Every structure is written in C-alpha cells, then in structure tokens.
Amino acid sequence: MSRAAPCTRLAQCPRALPTGAHAPSQVPQVSRPCGHQAQRPRAQLQCPRTSKANSEDLKIQAYSKSPSLYVVELLNEPRLPRATLESVIKYYRDGYNAVRKHSSTTYVVMSNRLGPMDPKELFPLASGLQGTVIDVHYYNLFWPEIFDSMTVQQNIDFINTNRSAQLNEVTTANGYLTFVGEWVAEWQVQDATKEDYQRYAAAQLKLWGRATFGWAYWTLRNVNHWSLEWMIKNCYISL
Numbered sequence: 183m184s185r186a187a188p189c190t191r192l193a194q195c196p197r198a199l200p201t202g203a204h205a206p207s208q209v210p211q212v213s214r215p216c217g218h219q220a221q222r223p224r225a226q227l228q229c230p231r232t233s234k235a236n237s238e239d240l241k242i243q244a245y246s247k248s249p250s251l252y253v254v255e256l257l258n259e260p261r262l263p264r265a266t267l268e269s270v271i272k273y274y275r276d277g278y279n280a281v282r283k284h285s286s287t288t289y290v291v292m293s294n295r296l297g298p299m300d301p302k303e304l305f306p307l308a309s310g311l312q313g314t315v316i317d318v319h320y321y322n323l324f325w326p327e328i329f330d331s332m333t334v335q336q337n338i339d340f341i342n343t344n345r346s347a348q349l350n351e352v353t354t355a356n357g358y359l360t361f362v363g364e365w366v367a368e369w370q371v372q373d374a375t376k377e378d379y380q381r382y383a384a385a386q387l388k389l390w391g392r393a394t395f396g397w398a399y400w401t402l403r404n405v406n407h408w409s410l411e412w413m414i415k416n417c418y419i420s421l
Contacts, residue, residue, distance in 0.1 A: 239280040246284035254281055255291035255317060255363070262297030270295060271307050278311055289395070291361060293317040301352050308358035315395045318352055319364035320345055330370045334378045337369050341385045349392060359395035366400050367418065368407040376418065379407065383419045 245251050256277035260270050274292045281290050290313060292304055301318065308314040322329050322337050332340065353360050367383035374382075390397040399410040406412055413419040 239283065242281050242284050246288075251285065251288055253289040253291055253315070255293065258293050258317075258363075259296040259319070260293065262295050262299060265295055267295070267299075267303055271304070274304070274307060275311075278314070287313070289313050289315050289359070291315040291317050291363070293363065294319075301348065305358075309354075311358075314358040315361045316352055316358055317361045317363040318349070320348070320362060320390075321364070321366060322369050323366075326370075332369070332371070334371055334374060334382070337371065338382055338385045341382075341389055345386075346389055349389060353392070353394060360393045361395035362390045362393045362397040364400045365390060365397060366408055367413060379418050383413065387419070387421075 242254065245254075256274055257270075260273075278290050281288055290311070292308060292314060294301060294304065294317065304316055308316055322332070322340060329337075349360070349362070365386055367379055367386060369382065371378065399413075401408065401410065403409050403411050407418070410419070414421065
C-alpha cells in the first residue's frame with residue numbers, strides 16, 4: 183500500500199525530547215521537542231486516562247453510522263514517562279472495546295509511545311485483537327547529536343539501513359498491521375538541492391511503501407517541505 187488510509191485521531195498528547203543516550207541504530211521512531219509545536223500546532227490534551235473510555239464510546243457512536251468511517255486512532259504519541267505502559271495498554275483495550283461496540287470492521291490504530299521504549303511493547307495487546315494497527319513515526323530530525331551533522335547521502339543511507347531495520351522489527355506477516363503515521367522529507371542538511379530532496383523523499387517513499395497499512399505524510403498542507411501538497415506540485419515527490 184503506497185498511500186495512507188483515512189484516519190480519525192481522537193486524542194493527542196504534547197511531546198518532548200526523550201531522555202537517555204541512543205546510538206544511531208537505536209534512535210527512537212520519533213522524538214520532538216515541545217518547540218516543534220510551532221510548526222505542528224495541536225491541542226494540549228491530557229495523556230491517557232481510563233476514565234476517558236466513556237467519552238471515546240460516545241465519539242465512536244456518533245460516527246459509527248457513517249460509511250466513510252474506515253479507521254480510528256485512539257491516541258497519538260502518548261509521552262513517556264507520564265504515560266506508563268500499563269495505563270496506555272488499558273486505555274487502548276478500553277478504546278478498542280468501545281469501537282467494537284459499534285463497528286466490527288473499523289480498524290483501530292494504536293500509536294507507540296513517544297520516548298525511549300521497546301517498539302514491540304504493544305505486540306502482545308495488538309496480536310490478540312482483530313483489526314488492529316500499530317502506528318510508528320519516523321523523522322531524521324529533532325535528535326541533534328545524530329542528525330544535525332549528517333550529509334545528504336548519510337541521511338539516505340540511514341533510511342535504507344536503520345529505518346528499514348526498524349520497520350522490519352514492527353512488521354509481521356500475520357495479525358496486526360503497521361502504519362507509518364508520520365514522516366516528512368525534511369532534514370538538517372544545509373543548502374540541499376532540489377535533486378537532493380527528491381532522492382531523500384524517494385528513498386522514504388520506497389521504504390514506507392512496505393508498511394502493511396500504508397503511510398501518512400506530515401502534513402497535507404503546511405510550509406514548503408512540510409507540505410505534501412507543495413512537494414507534489416513542485417515535483418519534489420512523485421506518487
């Protein structure tokens with residue numbers, strides 16, 4: 183699948199740069215400082231609370247009769263350390279049950295936590311539930327000690343090696359699906375040419391095309407390289 187499936191995200195949490203050192207091969211799927219919200223505005227909502235299950239139930243009920251409801255994402259990027267694995271799993275299980283009360287076919291997306299964590303920590307939960315999707319996010323950004331000094335070719339090589347290995351790690355032949363829910367053809371390379379951006383975007387498109395539930399660019403309309411619409415219209419990306 184080369185395109186992202188339509189997605190309804192019911193809640194989002196603020197993000198922060200994870201703590202702890204990581205070698206390049208151990209870079210978490212996504213790590214962004216709060217300052218990045220200037221480019222990606224979003225509401226400052228609370229992280230998982232099991233008491234929100236009733237609220238999600240009402241939202242699902244409101245949309246359940248729509249023929250266009252294909253997938254629901256219960257939460258976007260719950261943040262460590264505040265969002266414990268125990269609380270996130272309970273929230274996702276309650277949210278999944280709320281969806282299934284009203285729809286047996288809608289896919290339920292579960293976002294990995296933001297921070298230094300095991301990318302497979304949701305496997306036991308997702309593998310036991312039908313129609314589940316694990317959402318992973320990959321950026322060659324927001325990790326200065328690793329990405330800020332990389333050249334064009336080093337960024338591309340990182341996609342083809344490190345990111346490929348990370349995607350393989352969360353991809354299974356059976357059971358839940360994998361969704362690359364956020365990526366962008368932006369980096370810290372200075373004075374990169376249009377051809378450089380095209381090569382970088384093409385490498386990512388080729389890799390994310392292996393995701394079993396597709397991908398979503400951040401975002402459809404934004405500024406320059408952060409805008410999929412702009413990237414297509416200006417021939418940086420070809421789908």
